[in-house]
Each structure stands twice: as C-alpha cells, then as structure tokens.
Amino acid sequence: xxxxxxxxxxxxxxxxxxxxxxxxxxxxxxxxxxxxxxxxxxxxxxxxxxxxxxxxxxxxxxxxxxxxxxxxxxxxxxxxxxxxxxxxxxxxxxxxxxxxxxxxxxxxxxxxxxxxxxxxxxxxxxxxxxxxxxxxxxxxxxxxxxxxxxxxxxxxxxxxxxxxxxxxxxxxxxxxxxxxxxxxxxxxxxxxxxxxxxxxxxxxxxxxxxxxxxxxxxxxxxxxxxxxxxxxxxxxxxxxxxxxxxxxxxxxxxxxxxxxxxxxxxxxxxxxxxxxxxxxxxxxxxxxxxxxxxxxxxxxxxxxxxxxxxxxxxxxxxxxxxxxxxxxxxxxxxxxxxxxxxxxxxxxxxxxxxxxxxxxxxx
Amino acid sequence: xxxxxxxxxxxxxxxxxxxxxxxxxxxxxxxxxxxxxxxxxxxxxxxxxxxxxxxxxxxxxxxxxxxxxxxxxxxxxxxxxxxxxxxxxxxxxxxxxxxxxxxxxxxxxxxxxxxxxxxxxxxxxxxxxxxxxxxxxxxxxxxxxxxxxxxxxxxxxxxxxxxxxxxxxxxxxxxxxxxxxxxxxxxxxxxxxxxxxxxxxxxxxxxxxxxxxxxxxxxxxxxxxxxxxxxxxxxxxxxxxxxxxxxxxxxxxxxxxxxxxxxxxxxxxxxxxxxx
Numbered sequence: 001x002x003x004x005x006x007x008x009x010x011x012x013x014x015x016x017x018x019x020x021x022x023x024x025x026x027x028x029x030x031x032x033x034x035x036x037x038x039x040x041x042x043x044x045x046x047x048x049x050x051x052x053x054x055x056x057x058x059x060x061x062x063x064x065x066x067x068x069x070x071x072x073x074x075x076x077x078x079x080x081x082x083x084x085x086x087x088x089x090x091x092x093x094x095x096x097x098x099x100x101x102x103x104x105x106x107x108x109x110x111x112x113x114x115x116x117x118x119x120x121x122x123x124x125x126x127x128x129x130x131x132x133x134x135x136x137x138x139x140x141x142x143x144x145x146x147x148x149x150x151x152x153x154x155x156x157x158x159x160x161x162x163x164x165x166x167x168x169x170x171x172x173x174x175x176x177x178x179x180x181x182x183x184x185x186x187x188x189x190x191x192x193x194x195x196x197x198x199x200x201x202x203x204x205x206x207x208x209x210x211x212x213x214x215x216x217x218x219x220x221x222x223x224x225x226x227x228x229x230x231x232x233x234x235x236x237x238x239x240x241x242x243x244x245x246x247x248x249x250x251x252x253x254x255x256x257x258x259x260x261x262x263x264x265x266x267x268x269x270x271x272x273x274x275x276x277x278x279x280x281x282x283x284x285x286x287x288x289x290x291x292x293x294x295x296x297x298x299x300x301x302x303x304x305x306x307x308x309x310x311x312x313x314x315x316x317x318x319x320x321x322x323x324x325x326x327x328x329x330x331x332x333x334x335x336x337x338x339x340x341x342x343x344x345x346x347x348x349x350x351x352x353x354x355x356x357x358x359x360x361x362x363x
Numbered sequence: 364x365x366x367x368x369x370x371x372x373x374x375x376x377x378x379x380x381x382x383x384x385x386x387x388x389x390x391x392x393x394x395x396x397x398x399x400x401x402x403x404x405x406x407x408x409x410x411x412x413x414x415x416x417x418x419x420x421x422x423x424x425x426x427x428x429x430x431x432x433x434x435x436x437x438x439x440x441x442x443x444x445x446x447x448x449x450x451x452x453x454x455x456x457x458x459x460x461x462x463x464x465x466x467x468x469x470x471x472x473x474x475x476x477x478x479x480x481x482x483x484x485x486x487x488x489x490x491x492x493x494x495x496x497x498x499x500x501x502x503x504x505x506x507x508x509x510x511x512x513x514x515x516x517x518x519x520x521x522x523x524x525x526x527x528x529x530x531x532x533x534x535x536x537x538x539x540x541x542x543x544x545x546x547x548x549x550x551x552x553x554x555x556x557x558x559x560x561x562x563x564x565x566x567x568x569x570x571x572x573x574x575x576x577x578x579x580x581x582x583x584x585x586x587x588x589x590x591x592x593x594x595x596x597x598x599x600x601x602x603x604x605x606x607x608x609x610x611x612x613x614x615x616x617x618x619x620x621x622x623x624x625x626x627x628x629x630x631x632x633x634x635x636x637x638x639x
Contacts, residue, residue, distance in 0.1 A: 004462070005510070006502030010422045028534070037605060038596050040534065044541035045592035049585055051542070052549045055381055056581060059374050059573040077585060089535075089542050096522065097389065097514050097543065099454060099507060103415065104422055171425045173475070175494035178502075180469035208578030209585060217586050 001069065001155060001198065002094065003109055005102030007179045008161055009169045016161070017107030023115045024088065027081040035082075046082065047089035050074050054090065058201045066197040071117035071154070072125070072147020072206030077213075079224045080122035087114035108161060112154040121150035121206075126226060134218045134225055137211075144207030151202040152194050159183070159190035167320040184322050254332045273298035273306055374573035375561045382554040389547060391450075395515045400444035402516035406620040407525040410517055413627030414509045420631040421505040424638030427494065430501040433634055437508040444516050454507050462503040466496035519543055524614070545591070549584060556580050 008016075032039050053070040060066055074083040088110040094100040101109050128142035163183030166176035181189065213220050275281040276298040286294055321327040396403060402410060421433045441451055471481075475491030513522065523540045527533070560576060568576065 004458075004503055005418060005422065005506030006462075006499055010419060013422075028532075037600065038592075040538055040541060041592045041595040041599060042589075043538050045545055045588040045595070047538065047542040048545035048549050049588040051546045052382075052553055052584060053581055055378075055385060055550075055553075056577050057374070057377060057381065058577050059570045073581070073585070089538060092539065093543055093546065096510070097392070097519060098385065099510055099514075102506060103418060103510055104506070171494070171498075173491060173494065175475065175491035175498065176469075176473065177425055177495075177498055180466070180473055180492075180495040180499065185472065204574060205578065205581060208574070209582045212579055212582030213586070216582065220586065220589060 001109075001113065001151070001158065001194075002091070002101030003105040003112075003158060003161070005104050007102070007165075008105055008108055009165060009178050010104065011168075012161060012165070012178075013104045013107055016111045020088075020107045020111045020115055023084060024110075027084045030081045031085060043082065043085055043089065046074065046078055046086035047093070050086050050090040051093060053205065054094070056205070058204055060197060060200050060204070066201030068147070068198075068201040068205035069113055069117070069151060069154075070202075070205060071113060071150045072121045072143055072202055073209050075118045075121040075146065075150070076125055076143045076206065076210055076224055077220050080118045083118040083121075084114050087118065108158070112157040112161075113151075116157055117150040117154045120153045121146040122224070124149045125224065129225070131226065134221050134227070135214045139214070139221065139225075140207045140211045143210040144203040147202035147206030148199045152191070152199050155190045155194035155198070156187070159187045162186040162190070164320065182322070183320070183326075250336065254329065254336060273303050373567050375557050375564065375568060375576070378577070379554055379557045379561065382550050382557070386547060386550050386554070389519070389543075392514050393518050395446065395450075396518045396521075398445050400446075400516060402440060402444040402512060404619070405623050406614055406616055407517050407521040408528045408614055409616070409620045409624045409627070410513060411522065411525040412528060413624065413631070414513045416627055416631035417634070418506045418509050420634035420638070421502055421509075423635050426638045427497055427501065429634050429638035430498070430505055434501060434505040434508065436630060437505055437512060440512055441508065444512065446512070446515050450515065451508065451511065454511055455504060458503050458507045459500065462500050466499045469496050469499075521614075541595075545588075548591075549588060552587060553580060553584060556583065 031043070035042055050070050053073065054067060057067045069087070071083065071087060074086055077083075078086060091101060091109050091114060092106055095103050095106050095109070125142045125146035128145055129136075129139045132138040132142075160183065162179040162181060163186035165178040166180055166182050169177040171177055179186065210221065275285065276294065282294055286292065317324060317327040318330060321330060417433055417436065421430050424430050424433075438451075470488055470492040471486045473489055473492035473495050475489035477487040478490050478493070479488040480486070481488065517525075520540065523536050523543070526536055526539070557576075557580065
C-alpha cells in the first residue's frame with residue numbers, strides 16, 4: 001500500500017502533492033482552531049500511535065497475516081481532519097526514516113491513505129453508526145466497515161495511479177518508464193489483496209479496538225459520535241440525515257450507469273458527423289425521424305463546430321480505460337464530482353453574499 | 364529471542380522482533396550519523412537538498428544507464444561515508460525481492476519485440492518488458508540507497524530542521540520531531556506489553572488469541588497515547604508553552620558545503636539533461 005519511489009512519474013507525484021496540499025491546509029486550520037495549544041502534543045502522540053499500529057502484523061482467519069494502516073481507528077477516535085494529519089505525519093516519518101514508502105511518493109501515499117482514507121472512513125462510520133449509543137455494537141460494526149472501506153478506496157486510488165502510468169509515460173522504444181501494468185491488471189492485482197487480507201486486518205483492528213474502548217474508555221469515542229455536538233451541529237447532522245436517501249439514490253444510480261451500454265443506437269438529435277457516413281446509423285436516424293430524407297453528408301456547420309472542442313471523456317469512454325463499463329462508471333463519478341463541486345462553490349458564494357449585508361448593518 | 368532461532372516464530376515473537384528491529388534501526392542510525400565520513404561532515408540542508416535532487420533525477424530519467432549511474436554514485440557515497448555493507452545489503456535485497464516480484468511478470472506481459480520464447484509455456488520475453496522491469500528495479504534501488512544515506516549520515520533532529528529549507532511549516536517540523544521521539548517510547552511500550560504476555564504464555568497462542576492480544580494491545584496503546592498527550596501538554600504549558608513554536612537555526616554553510624551543493628546540483632542537473 002505504501003507506494004515506493006520509482007513506481008509513479010514525477011508529474012503524478014507532483015499532482016498528488018498538489019492535490020493533498022489544500023486538504024493539509026484546511027485540516028491544519030480546523031484542528032488548530034479546535035485544539036489550539038493542545039495541537040502539538042495531541043497530533044504528535046496520535047501520529048506516533050498510527051506509526052506503531054502500522055507495525056502490528058495481525059494474524060487473520062485462514063492462517064495468513066496482514067498489517068493494518070489504522071485509518072479507520074484513527075478517524076473514529078480523532079475525527080477526519082486530525083486523523084488526516086496524524087496518518088500523514090506517520091507516513092512522512094515512515095518514508096524519511098524507515099524506508100517504507102517513497103519520498104517522492106509521500107504526496108500520493110498521503111492522498112490515498114490519509115486524506116481519501118480518513119474522509120471515506122468518517123462518512124461510512126457516521127452513516128452506519130447513526131445516533132447509536134457509544135457502547136452500541138452498531139458502532140463496532142460501523143468502525144470495522146469504515147476501516148475496511150477506507151483501505152479499499154485507498155488501494156483503488158493507488159491502483160488507478162499505477163494503471164495510468166503506462167498510458168502516459170513510455171520511453172522512445174515504447175517501454176513503460178514507471179509502473180508497467182495498465183488499469184486492467186493494476187486494479188484487480190491491488191484489489192484482490194486488499195478486499196481480502198489487508199481489508200480484513202483493517203476491519204479487525206478498527207472494530208476490535210473500538211469494542212475494547214467501549215469497555216475501557218468511552219470518552220475516546222465521544223468526539224466523532226455525533227452525540228455531543230452543539231445544537232447547531234446536531235441540527236445540521238439531522239439535515240444531512242434527511243439527505244441520506246438522496247445520497248444513497250445517487251450512489252445507486254452511479255453504480256448502475258454501465259447499464260447505459262445496453263441501449264443501442266444514438267439518442268435522437270445527438271448524432272455525430274461520422275453517423276452520417278454509416279449506412280446502418282443513417283437508417284436508424286431516418287426510422288426515428290418519421291422517415292425524413294437525410295442530407296447526403298453531415299451538415300457543414302456540424303462538421304465545423306464539432307471539431308472545436310474534444311471532450312476528455314468523449315462518448316463516456318475515456319481513451320485510457322479499456323473496459324467500457326468501467327469507463328462509463330468513471331465518467332459518472334467525474335461528472336457527479338464536478339456537479340457537486342460546482343454546487344458547493346455556488347452555495348458558498350451565496351452564503352457569503354447573504355452574510356455580507358448583515359455584517360455591515362451591525363452596530 | 365535467541366531461543367526462537369531455528370524454529371518457526373509465533374505471532375508474539377515476530378511482533379517483538381519487528382518492534383525491536385524498528386527501535387534498533389532508529390537508534391543505530393543516530394550512532395552512525397556521528398561517525399566520520401564524507402556525508403557526515405556536510406550541512407544537513409545540503410545533504411537533504413542534494414540527495415532529494417538525485418532521487419528526483421533518477422525518477423525523471425528515461426535512460427537506464429543514467430539511473431544505473433545514479434545508483435553507482437549512491438553506492439560510492441555510502442562507501443565513502445563508512446556505511447557498512449551489512450546495513451545496506453538488506454535494504455537492497457528487500458527492495459530487489461519486493462520490486463523484483465512485482466516487475467517480473469512485466470517481462471512477459473509488456474507488448475513489444477520478442478527477444479526470447481520460453482519453451483514449454485510459450486511465453487514471449489519482450490525487449491520492452493525487460494527494459495521496463497529494469498527501469499522499476501534500478502529506480503527503486505537507487506532511491507532506497509539515497510534515502511538510506513540521508514538517514515544514516517544525519518542525526519534525525521538535523522534532518523527535521525533541514526526540512527525548513529523546503530518551507531515546511533514550523534509546526535509540522537516540531538510535530539514531526541515530537542512524533543519521532545514518542546514513536547520510540549510507544550514502540551518500547553508495545554514491546555514490553557508483548558514481552559510480558561510472552562513471559563506468561565506456555566505453548567503457542569491460537570490465531571484468535573493472537574488477534575485478541577494485538578487488538579487489546581492496540582486499545583491500551585491508544586489510551587496511553589492520549590493520556591500521555593495530556594500530560595505532555597500540561598508539562599509544556601508549565602514551561603511557558605502558549606502555542607507558538609520556534610526552531611533554532613544553528614546551521615552554518617562552510618565552503619565545502621557550497622562545493623558539495625554545486626557538485627550535487629551538477630550531477631543531478633547533468634543526469635536530468637542526459638536522461639531526457
């Protein structure tokens with residue numbers, strides 16, 4: 001899971017450092033605000049704990065062993081932002097002083113495990129644990145599944161990063177310069193090990209330690225439980241809860257997007273210039289247009305304007321993804337992500353706009 | 364520990380061994396950093412910048428011989444800095460075993476010009492496959508050796524302070540330093556917990572018992588870490604800590620540091636240029 005130096009291109013590493021930086025910044029601001037002077041010792045001890053827990057090689061059912069990263073556990077105890085920082089610091093120390101994971105790949109490892117991992121773990125934990133009591137077994141299940149999902153999402157991200165390397169980086173003779181395996185090999189190779197061994201180790205550590213803390217020290221589980229926040233926080237949680245069916249529906253729709261492949265032909269009016277040259281498609285267009293005669297060739301304006309912009313995910317099939325179904329899913333994820341980002345930005349702007357007059361009208 | 368030689372070690376022994384090895388490595392690195400050698404005498408900032416530049420040059424190169432050359436430079440620096448082969452060899456071997464296992468299938472799976480057909484199984488070895496496997500292995504070996512040079516020739520406190528060259532925020536440098544110190548303490552605590560359990564155990568623990576032991580040790584450790592962070596905070600506050608952190612900048616560049624910096628820049632820059 002810890003990507004060593006040499007597996008990812010410097011450009012990929014730089015992009016992932018860039019991707020991780022805003023999260024580190026926001027996390028530091030939030031944690032500093034919450035902890036103030038306690039920040040340094042708490043973060044240091046938490047990071048030291050994350051480091052040590054990563055060294056526990058857990059015996060698993062079936063005779064094998066696996067070591068956990070502790071993302072699920074760190075998130076349940078510290079919350080996503082502090083966990084993000086603590087796991088990142090543990091990763092930096094592992095890379096710098098213990099040779100575990102590459103120095104150029106610190107950004108990638110932090111992005112996959114610390115950032116994506118803790119956000120996913122937190123979402124899963126809160127969604128499953130709901131408003132259950134601190135000592136409820138539901139919280140144990142929630143923590144286990146949070147760890148399991150987080151480590152698998154991290155592994156999937158690493159696999160995608162690996163799989164993109166041979167697409168973009170080859171030498172003059174065509175030999176891949178970094179990780180040589182395409183997505184079709186990298187994803188199953190990474191996921192088989194993580195869905196089984198590493199995922200189980202993470203599940204056992206997260207669920208087991210939460211069960212242990214329920215017996216010995218529940219105060220450590222209070223922070224992320226959602227039970228102790230202020231009224232505003234509780235209300236916002238309730239609001240989020242009301243939205244939960246929508247999120248679930250959106251997730252289900254995204255997973256079902258590859259069904260779109262089953263539909264034959266092009267949607268009416270969404271033809272491309274090459275459709276006019278294909279006799280079979282011409283017949284389909286005519287049949288669906290009350291048998292109106294088609295122009296012999298594609299309209300000139302359509303030809304001219306369609307060359308202006310080539311979409312990165314044209315036809316919902318990114319050129320570097322071989323599986324059409326996965327390409328559809330990836331396009332759906334990308335599209336939904338963009339819409340969400342746009343909505344968040346618009347919401348933030350609106351809030352800022354609405355707040356501004358009130359602030360100036362104050363005494 | 365010696366009693367376990369020749370036998371297959373159980374979970375507790377393996378964990379103790381792993382924790383002990385980590386503590387030993389961290390402490391030995393500091394001892395080695397105090398020896399006399401070509402890299403030990405340099406300013407930590409020059410070392411950090413220079414060795415990272417070489418790692419980056421190895422990552423950027425699209426020519427095998429350049430990466431091999433960087434590996435040769437790293438090995439020579441290890442020799443000149445008095446780093447024993449017994450310390451470097453396990454790192455090379457583990458990098459070779461791990462990356463070799465990952466890279467080996469690429470020899471057959473990478474499409475390209477066939478240079479050999481394996482009899483019986485009819486697998487094609489391609490020139491591009493061999494090249495890509497060599498890229499991966501050489502890059503990993505070169506980077507691992509360079510990273511090891513940094514840690515084994517510089518006290519860890521200096522490595523952390525040198526991070527300020529890259530504008531790493533002071534708070535991170537301080538947290539990294541404290542984390543490193545408490546890692547040693549928590550490793551020692553974990554080792555003691557496992558050792559005390561081992562001393563009370565007759566025979567071999569079952570899988571589920573081992574799992575329970577690991578999980579309860581993790582639980583105790585996280586509770587201890589939190590308790591300790593509270594105590595450390597109070598101790599820091601008692602000494603006047605109000606949330607602001609400062610790092611003393613005691614490094615001074617000498618003429619040989621400037622010369623070394625120029626040399627590192629020349630070698631790394633040349634490698635990037637030649638490896639395009």
